[in-house]
Structures are given as C-alpha cells and as structure tokens.
Amino acid sequence: MKKIFRLERLFISQYLKQLIEYKGDFLVGLFGFLLEQGLNILMIAIIFTKIPDLKGWSLQQVIFIYGFSLIPKGLDHLFFDNLWAVGQRLVRKGDFDKYMTRPINPLVYVLIETFQVDAIGEIFVGILLLASSWGSIHWGLLKILLFIIVIPFSTAIYTSLKIALSSLAFWMKQSGSLLYVFYQINDFAKYPVTIYNNGVKFLISFIIPFAFTAYYPAKYFLTNESPLFNIGTVILISIMLLCGSLWIWNKGISAYESSGS
Template sequence: MLIPRRNIWQQSIYLMGLYGQYLKIYLKTLVEYRSDTLIAVGAGILAQGSTLLFLTVIFQRIPKLADWSFYEMIFIFGLAATGKALNQTLFNAPFSLTGYIRRGLMDVMMVRPVGVLFQTIGLSQELNGVGQLVTGVVIMVYSAAHLDMSWTVWTFLYCMVALFSSAIIQFAILLTISVLTFWVQEIRSLIYPVNWLYDFTRYPLEIFHPILRVLLTYVIPYALGSFFPAAFLLRPEQYSWAAWGVPAVAAIVMALAYWLWSFGIRKYSSVAG
C-alpha cells in the first residue's frame, strides 16, 4: 500500500486529526476508569492544596517574599502547576520511551506511515495530569481575581501561548535525556531528578542561590516556561522581554531536542536484532 502524497498543509491537517483520535481514546479512558480519574483529580487537589497551605502559613508571618505578594506568589505557582500538568497530560512520552523499546513497540511504530515521535506522544497521555490541570487553572483564576491585572484578548492569548510553551520546554528537556535510552538501557533514574527540578520554578527565582538561578534559566530553562511568563503577566514593564522570549526559547529547545531525536532514531537497532 502506497502512502498518499500530501503537501505540508495537508499533512498538518492529517496529523491534527490523527492526534484528535488519540485524545478521543484518552477521554474514553477517563470516562471508562471513572474511579481512577476521580482519584487522580483528588490527588491533584491535595498536592496543590498542601503547597497553598504552606504558602499561606509563610505569608502569615511575612508580608512579602522577595518583593512578591501572597497572591502574586499564588499566581506564579498556579501558572507553573498548570504548565506542568499540561505537559503530563499531553507530552508524557519521554517517560514511556524505555518501555516502548523493551516491549518491541518501537519496532512496530517504525513501520507505520507516521513519525515515531508523533506516535509516542499520542500514546503517552498521563491520567494523573488531569487533576493537577484542573486545580492549576482554578488557582490561576482565583489569584488573578485578587490582583490588579489588566486582562485583554492579547493577554489571554499570551497566557495560552505561555502555558503551551511551558509544556513544550519541559517535553524538549526530558526528550533530550530520554533519547539516551537508544544507547543506555535505563535512563529513567536521570529523567526523574531533572523533572523534579521544575518544581523550583513554581516560586520566584530571587529566593534561590545564583547558581540554581543560572541552572534553571540558561542550562535547563524551566524558568522560561513557568516563573518568567507569570512574572511578565504580573509585571509586564519589568519583564517585557518574556513576551517574545518564552515562545522563542520553546521553539529553540524543541528544535534541538528533535534534532537529537532524529539522530538517535537513526542509530536505533531493533530489539529483535
């Protein structure tokens, strides 16, 4: 059977439709396993709620933290949490790559007329991300309602772009590490600690040591997908560069990760070999 020839627009529409089918399967899974879905939502509420309780206790003793008020801190936390949940829900593929290789599923993907990376993304939605996604959005809305923020159509669109950029930055960083599994049998022991570093960016970078700030901004740029877009929405005159810097960094790190992925997939040898 010959693969139909498509131009770039036709291919884009085809892939969006195909990914829609993956999401439909994911939504059916949420409905089918209602108990698991409710537990995931409850776990997300508890996880985020515990952090909110911690921040509430801290701000009962101090008026500001590194010149950020309580509701500003909550907004930063909410945007970072939503970005991470979006990544878990839609782009959890790096955590699944090793399993796909060991089970031989990678070999099956490589003979299909769709890119392997696209398939791994489509098959790797994470149930636990749903609860955190819901609570993250609620936290953002709640904190924004208590802040003097000017919401326009462009501000709302930037917020959407920032959240998607956050998910892409996280995905690209973890994909870069997971590609090593083409040469090393077990890499998840490195993926998880790097993933946990993102939690630092749920707070203002000023409260951390300069070395950690440099690490999270220039080496593993998680802060470009969490703290800085939130800071731009809160203080646009001070962080104006984040308007273009956040999506630009997302595009750059994704391009680098995809280049490394393409190199790795060419070096991949079948488990049957």
C-alpha cells in the same frame, strides 16, 4: 496535519473508553494530585502568616506564579506524557519497534498515542489559582494576547526537554531515571526565582530553563517589567530547545537497534 488530528481524536476516544473501565485508578490519582497541591498551597499560606512578603513578593503574586506554572506543565502532561514510556521501557523492551513500522512519523505517533486525562486536574487547579489572584494584575488587551501566546511556548519547553531526555534511551536503553531527576527540578519554577541563591537561579534559568515556563512570564504579567526578556526569551528558548531535541531524537532513531539476545 489533518491525518494527525484525526488520529489524535481516535486515540483520545480509545483512552476515554479505557478510563470508563478503570475509573477507580483515575479517581485515586486525581485525589492524590489534588491533595499534594492543596498541601503545597497550605504551606505557602502558612509561610505568609509569619512574614509580610517573600523577598518582595506578596501571597497573591506567589499564588499567581504557582498557578501559572501548572498550566504548561498540565498541558504537556495531558498530551505528551507518553514520552516517559520511551525513556522507561519502550526502547529497553524492544516495544519501540511498532512505532518504526507504522506509516507515521515515530515521534508524532509517540506524542499522540496517550492522553492523560488526570492532567485535567492539574490544569483545573492552575486555573483556579490564577483566577484567585487575578485582581493583583492590571489586565489589558496586550497582556491577554501575550498570555495566550506564551502558554504554548512554555509548554514546548517541558515537551522539548522530555523529547531530548527520553531520546537518550536509544543509546542508554533506559533513561527514565535521568528524566525523572531532571523533571523534579521544575518544582523550583513554582516560586519566585529571586528567593534562591545564584547557583539555583542560573541552573533553572539557563541550564534547565524551567523558570521560563512560569516565573519569568508571570513576572511580566505581575510587574510589567521587561516584556522583551520575560516573554520574548520564553519564545526563543522554546524554539531552540525544540530544534535541539528534534535533532537528538533523529540521531537516536538512527541508532535504535531494537531488542535482542
């Protein structure tokens, strides 16, 4: 574990050196993200100028759910975004060979190799939105502890789904498009699940459980309802998904054939 953290520091250091060389790309990407989130929040605000609440949810509560959703997504983006490369090009081009020839677990190497510093903007916006709606929650020591505990498990849901879907490239050679389609469903998790029909609610709760990265834990903090379900299920689902995704990854590694003519 100590070796992994040391390698992580080295990779982050190298990435920051690259960033200094290409500051323009970083700034453009950061501006684009901030603009996108700003427009989304503006749209929510416009909706609430026309209606007093959204299926019983106030503007502050919706903003809290939205902000909460950005934290685990941003952490996954910050540390584990290299999984996209596995699904998009590394397996197809045979570049995954380098991960198989190094004295470190291939998955660990993939996870720590890239540090996406532009995700800091995502996390920053999430923190700002949570801070702006902080007053809508009666905080206590238990809630603060559960908040700290649930964030890494929510992040693990994102990472586990990316591991599983990127692993399909070991058989399909390229799974980036599939990963992209599945990943876009996370946008539904930025809003209260109760505003959707039963089909969408079931999809994002129990098939592709992005709702457990934001809505359900946020619901507990906002309403104090069902901590065993809204918090406990996040932990259970994240563990199950992680175990399943690691099993798929290991099966994929054994099927990896490199590139050839």
